[in-house]
Amino acid sequence: MAHPAARRQDVVDELHGHAVADPYRWLEDGESAECRAWLAAQERMFAEHAAQWRDREAFASLLRELAGAGGAAVPVLSVPVVRGDRRFLLRRAPGQQLPVLVVAEGDQAERTLLDPVALDASATTTLDAWRPSWNGELVACQLSRRGSERPVLRVLEVATGRFVDGPVRPGRVTPVAWLGDDSGFYYVDTPAGGRRLRLHRIGQPECADTVVHTVEWPQLSVATSPGGRWVMVSAAAGATSGNLLWLGEHRADGLALRRVHDGTGDGSRAVLKFGPGERIYAVTDAGAPFGRLCAVDPAAPDSGHWHTLVASEAPAVLTDCVVLRDPAGAGVRLLVGYSRHGVGDLVLHDAQGNRLGHVPLPGAGTVLRLSAPPTGAAEAWFSYTDFVTPPTVYRFRLGRGVEAAGRPATGAGPRPRVRQVTYASHDGTPVRMHLVGLPADGAGPRPTLLTAYGGFGASSVPGYSPAALAWVRAGGLYAVAHVRGGGEEGTGWHAAGRGRAKPNAIADLGAAARWLVARGWTSPDRLALRGASHSGLLVAAALVRDPGLYAAAVCSDAVTDMVRYPLFGVGRLWTEEFGTAEDPEELEVLLGYSPYHRVRPGTPYPAVLLTCARTDPRVDSLHTRKMAAALQHATCSPHPVLLRCEADVGHGARSVSRWVELQADILAFCAAHTGLAEVCADRGSLRRGASAVG
Structure with a gap:
């Protein structure tokens, strides 16, 4: 069969002295009868x-x-997100078209919270993002249909499995940053020409949500500390440009943001991470092409005062960090993820950044998604995979080492x-x-x-x-x-x-x-x-x-x-x-x-x-x-x-x-x-x- 003839147009743009032909511009309109x-x-x-x-x-x-064992495009099991004695995760059982959101409480068996296929039998509704509240009683869920990536955000009550709040329509998938008392959350909506940080209170309509911060740039994100006191806001002009970073304190009378990092000049990026006990850390590539982990003093949070704890050097790229508490009373421990030539590594450091030792991994593969209880614990979870090993969830415990916490069946x-x-x-x-x-x-x-x-x-x-x-x-x-x-x-x-x-x-x-x-x-x-x-x-x-x-x-x-x-x-x-x-x-x-x-x-x-x-x-x-x-x-x-x-x-x-x-x-x-x-x-x-x- 010959190729279907596509009409060519004599469309030529004159750009800086170049005649740039565009003969198929008419195919840009996918809804035209001709297209x-x-x-x-x-x-x-x-x-x-x-x-x-x-x-x-x-x-x-x-x-x-082979897909029964998982993979990036067909996940079977996610790293758990811990809130109190509850663990939230995604799981796809054999025969299921899409992963479902489940919760496990203590030693009890998992139960399903949200199954996208139960909402839409055609399996064209996807759970694009989800975020449990700090006490684990509520989950903000973002669902979109037919690949639109324009989600509807609703809040699920964990005890009953019912939606108890929403809808909120942010325009695109948004970060959700819960307040410490679970009374509401910060999120980002996408009006034409910029982004807005808004505060939503549970039970109030979307039209009543307060606009807290506005930027003209197309990227805006937000996160809160486990107690809800501290708020991080980041904005950037593009997917790879340097970012602006603010730290604020959530108060009854509003949110006052203080700029702590400006990477717009040198293209550097930084993100704040909140640990137990209101500790604040920063991961940045400012002045560190392979990354560094810093301690941040809330009383003097500007990047010029950040104290470097872990300075990564070639060829190891510092990729992630979670904060643990030593049950033996030795204080805080920092579990830091690295990538050497694309191969993952985990290293344990003490609170001052001193290296304590490597965490053994199953092979020369990839460590994905470090996760630890936000209020401090002696354990963390991560996923490991390589070219021949399906993504497998592991639990690392101080003093006990690494054990598999969820292994899919392999083909x-x-x-x-x-x-x-x-x-x-x-x-x-x-x-x-x-x-x-x-x-x-x-x-x-x-x-x-x-x-x-x-x-x-x-x-x-x-x-x-x-x-x-x-x-x-x-x-x-x-x-x-x-x-x-x-x-x-x-x-x-x-x-x-x-x-x-x-x-x-x-x-x-x-x-x-x-x-x-x-x-x-x-x-x-x-x-x-x-x-x-x-x-x-x-x-x-x-x-x-x-x-x-x-x-x-x-x-x-x-x-x-x-x-x-x-x-x-x-x-x-x-x-x-x-x-x-x-x-x-x-x-x-x-x-x-x-x-x-x-x-x-x-x-x-x-x-x-x-x-x-x-x-x-x-x-x-x-x-x-x-x-x-x-x-x-x-x-x-x-x-x-x-x-x-x-x-x-x-x-x-x-x-x-x-x-x-x-x-x-x-x-x-x-x-x-x-x-x-x-x-x-x-x-x-x-x-x-x-x-x-x-």
Whole structure:
């Protein structure tokens, strides 16, 4: 089936001396009759090609099995949040489409507080955020429908399971900072042009909520101390820009905020953490590219008076901290999380910051979400995962060590080999990469999926992925490159791949592909790229830069028009990360890698699958539509350029069945175009294949 013809327009913008063509601007209006007709044709073409992928159902079956153990996109168990003798957590039992919120009291069995599917049998309503009050009697729950990420906030009474307050409509998912007596909470709403901090009292209508603080910037967050006395407020101009930080005291006559940190000049960020006994700590990268933990004196809270307790040094990035109390009377203990080249570490320090020792972990993986009782205890919880270990909740207790507190059932099958390697990028910079499912020496090129994130200072850390393991189980190699723009090596690593340096991240990904080919582990006719969100941008940019290097590419929910991106979704938050077309020099850089603008007619592009949500509140799906049309018009190869556009989901959470369908399509598409051996319906053959490569 030929690509559906997309009408081209002679739209050309004159920007700082550049004639910037935009022939598919008409596809920005997803609700127009013409766009709807084009999408219907795309859906038909996708269905025709997908019907030829014989491995789809085998992959789907394997994904369902592996997803039973969890993963970032299909969580099974969360770290508990402790309030008194109650523990709140998310749990997804076998057969459930979405996690449910449960509570356990003392030694009693867990009971369900909120099941999104019980509210909406279609499983398109998601619990986007939840926050228990300080005494554990109430929980603020934010629910949204069909991927809108425009939640309705209601307050659940724990004793009865009934909603007793709300609705509050903040516009986007908001932090909830409870008052000490549970009589209300601070939250953030999103009027046009800025953000407002508001105080809601239980039992009063939303229209009566007091506006406490207003900023013109698009990011605003809030947190309170366990007793409700202290209030932290943070604001930033963008997702990666330096922040302003205030500390205030909640009083009956209002909230007076005092600015304690200003990172707008040097791009530094800081966050306050509240410990037991009204202790206040700060985690910041100001003057510390690998982070530091500081003690804050409420009487002199300005950052110039912060006392550094723990100063992290290369290559360890300080990532998190919780405060414990020693039952033996030795006082406060600080449990500090680190990441070394993307691999997690936990270290115990005393109240003065002296190192007491490492907390043993199950392997070289990732520590997620440290949690400790807010009023002080001798225990903390965290989640651990790596490429072959599903997320598992552990409890650490002073004097007793670490024990598993919640382990999901793992799928059967052998554990693939995992190895970290280092390769040189185009400019000689060493870049690390993880390989999962290494072939035996001399086995020849292996069908390979390569990915990277490389943006916003976020690290690509080792983590259990049912999709990655399904690919490996079928006989493939999975590679994760830790390219510049991420946070694996501190703030300098992020800076080396952001803004005008963003091309470094793209070049790092291309260098990873060439290294894999040069080592003989794969070949251009067996290599596929895949990525979503910022990772999808890197994939799209690498694809149009070196189309002959790849057999296939999958680009999901990605920004592809780097000229007009601030106009749509939440793109205005990303100008610090990418730059903007309003600046002549930054426009030069953007046009140099913008995937949509780098598509060249008459180019033999590889097979490409672009996937998106019909309505995505974060990355508007217009990017994917325009990119698909441009590639379909330009390619001169026999390989398809397909668009998979899904309704009733968004950029974030979705039901397990929807996730399985999407991932099965992606893996089957990549298998069809990289020569991956046919995945047999006999599940035993998949395990034999995994043994051969493991």
